[in-house]
Amino acid sequence: MSTETTAAPTRRRGSRQARSQMLYGWAFAAPFFLLFLLVFAAPIVSSIRAALFKMESTGGGLFGGGERVEVFAGMENLVVAATNPAFWMGIGRVVLFGVFQVPIMIGLALGLALILDSFLVRRPGTWRLLYFLPYAIPGLIAAIVWGYLYVPEVSPFAGAFGSFEGQPFFLAPGIILASMANMTTWTFTGYNMLIFLAALQAIPGDLYEAARIDGATGFQITTKIKIPLVRGAALLAVLLSIIGTIQLFNEPTVMKTLASWMGNDYTPMMLAYNSMMGQITPSGAGPASAVSILMALVAGVLAIFYALAQRKAD
Secondary structure, eight states: OOOHHHHHHHHHHHHHHHHHHHHHHHHHHHHHHHHHIIIIIIIHHHHHHTTTTEEEEOOTHHHHHHHHEEEOOHHHHHHHTTTOHHHHHHHHHHHHHHHHHHHHHHHHHHHHHHHTSSOSSHHHHHHHHHHHHHHOOOOHOOOOOOOOSSSSSTOOGGGGGGGGHHHHHHGGGGTTTHHHHHHHHHHHHHHHHHHHHHHHSSSSSHHHHHHHTTTOOOHHHHIIIIIHHHHHHHHHHHHHHHHHHHTHHHHHHHHHOOOOOOTTTSSSHHHHHHHHHHHHOOSHHHHHHHHHHHHHHHHHHHHHHHHHHHHHHH
């Protein structure tokens, strides 16, 4: 029997096995793709579609009369949102918020992760749980708790700070961003700490042993090996923080109930929500979706700029 005669069945069996493995792979991946389309892709498509339409009243008369119907608006909602000064003022506030909040939070998270990864702490699992515990508390509940701590009438310490700009100190216009930054830092530091800790524990121990043999101190190992090798984790943590900063909602919404001077459009997320709820004109799903799309674009641009800057620095 020739070699070509025996090779042909072998190739056919190999191709059948490859197709079978491919089908098994797609079968295992199918649930993920279905959920991805349902909870991620479908809402995005729905939001883009809603941004292209608006609601108008049919009939005549002063108040329109008749029923409200959906009509195609093209780019009108996006243009209105992009030219709305309140939107860009809200973007400015959250960017300022992120400029000083994100570095502090990332620095604290990295510091805690380095401590837990060292030999200085006994029972690191207990401390890891304690640091992560604030993230396990729902964001709205955490914001309410801190809101009470900022009100002088019920807070054990806020009264000692007096007033500022005619408002209680922590609720004053010039301080309230820092008050909200304290809330988010308390909530998310433990979460980012776990990102850094996972990256630190993935570093091969041989690097540490080689460094000690060469006479490196613990401080040198931390600064020359650990910190440089967690840059990827830092990039992920900062990118997630940028997205979360643009979507800032729980903290300003709770603070608005305590500080009457805050408007319904203090942050872009509040603007989108209150547009949807009819608290801001123009209102409805179309204007709210347009604001959401612009928020996503701004967050994407900021994330790209940071990623490029990080790559250049590396």
